[in-house]
Amino acid sequence: MKWSGKYEAMLFDLDGVLVDSLGVIERILREWAAEHGLDGDEAVALSHGRRDIDLIRLLAPHLDAEAETARIVATEERDTAGLRGLPGAAELLAALPSTLWAVVTSGTRAVAAARLRAAELPAPTLLLGAEDVPVGKPDPTGYQWAAQLLGRGTRHCLVVEDAEAGARAAGAAGMDCVGVGPALEDRRDLTVAHVPDLSHLRVSVEGDVLVVGVL
Template identity: 45%
Template sequence: MSNITLSVSALLLDMDGTLVCSTGDVEKVWRLWCQHHQLAPEPVLAMCHGMRSREVIRALAPQLDMAQEVALLDELEIHHTGRGEAIIGGRAVLASVPAGRWALVTSASQRVARHRLASAGLPLPALLVGAEDVIKGKPDPEPYLLAAARLGVAPADCLVFEDAPAGIESALRAGSTVVQVGGNRRLDPAVAAVIQDWRQVKVGDGAGGALQVTLLT
């Protein structure tokens, strides 16, 4: 196992599949939604991971009322998902990062994100960029550009942790360095490293007030 050490100003973290083991819950909710509308689930499940519900609806069921369907999906998320499980090592890493030096950047709504973090026993970040905070969701770079701006740092000085193709593309287009969480192969050749869980991440103090992030790859 070799190490990669990076000096960054802030960490920007996705939630589903990155901090919380929630792939099954996400698919359960979308299957319920498809059943409600008598839609085939396969196209939805192929697209939904890492993307806002409104992008999925716009692409696959544009005839439906957007606001009504987004609200319905949020209700399904809250009432039909179980207790979340944090990905191994995540709590320890978050505890080692100063509160103002990391943000959550998720395609979930603020309400769902707070519910899922609480159910997994993870702390709420000082900054949470959710689905309703941006005009364009992942894979557009807007979510990560907004998070960096609100933290007062350059996107190029941020290290992003992502698990899904849409999120990885969003972060790369924002100009950030990206670490992929999970998977046996790089989803994009520009990804700096692939880790399986947060035990492979160590965060300490770097030179000039930077965060020193060591990846055990």
């Protein structure tokens, strides 16, 4: 193993970690930006790890953020054709007891559930979405609440993230973070380990403890 650690729970981001949905998200945001005469590249860059409402408030404060978020979310709920689980996601989740993992996403619960169904991945017992927190990532509230609801201490939870905003949220919550994908490949300041995808992670269960390792 290149790295290993022992934890009481694992907390996963969704898009780009469990589900291969970043292409769909990018297309939806580019179409929305074009409708409003906004820079599509900037919208995509700012969106990574953020809630839609936070993106709109940051990129286009002159717009009605709640109304625009509702429009984007409605499109996201419908646009799930062709979504699939990322390598290793199904196998890793199958190895975890349902009470020892959760999903903490910047998308809404409905969008997350639709994407998990489309990707044929199991629904988590605990799913925290955009509407469940007063402030999105990089604020740590979502991860802190997930740990509390699972009955675990924050320092005993491992976060799996693909975005800087999410990794910063994990760090602010006092949690270790494994980075997935290119955005966090060289960010050892934010992560304890990095993997290209979840097929490089292994988990074994020892009582109530998860032994997590990177191949």
